Amino acid sequence: MLLGLSILSWAFLGLTMTAEARPLAVRAAIAALNLVVGTLIVMRSRVRQHGSLTSCVAGIPALLTAGWALRVAPFAWPLAAQSLFFIGATLAIISFVYLGRCFAILPAVRGTVTRGPYRFVRHPAYLGELLMIFACCLAAQRALHLGPMLAAVPLVALRILAEERVISTNAAYVQYIGQVRWRLIPLVW
Secondary structure, eight states, X not given: OHXXXXXXXXXXXXXXXXXXXXXXXXXXXXXXXXXXXXXXXXXXXXXXXEOOHHHHHHHHHHHHHHHHHHHHSOSSOOHHHHHHHHHHHHHHHHHHHHHGGGOOSSSEESOOOOSGGGGTOSOHHHHHHHHHHHHHHHHHTSGGGGHHHHHHHHHHHHHHHHHHHXXXXXXXXXXXXXXXOOSSSTTTO
């Protein structure tokens, strides 16, 4: 509950703080993401089965790459990078809203969602997150700053595999895997 309330406060602070003058579209997208995540943490359903310590540890590095990507991004962003960030955040937000009370930060069984973007890929929120990370690297406009993206792809893949080991213990999720083949990108993986 306290984590959710803390993240909700980040939504407000992200928009009102002017010390970090990132473009408004980026700050608004981050604030909206924090608002949704904070709300879902407060409202989420009880865990039916927790992930193992190994699965939780496997998911944490992927979470950190987003922060790293924001650190390498400059305060002035090209319009293309702002647009890509906004699209990625919108996909993540829509995915989280469809997850609703099944939302979790670390691997756990809370239920299976098969509606909305989950009809096309099993992890659309991670696809949105990768788009946001790529946008941060694109904004930096230097090959040296591709580090977060190069790290994020395998780390997100590791997180997906660790998460699926946990949630595949749920019969509804196993059935869902039969219906939606692709984890992240249709026709690729």
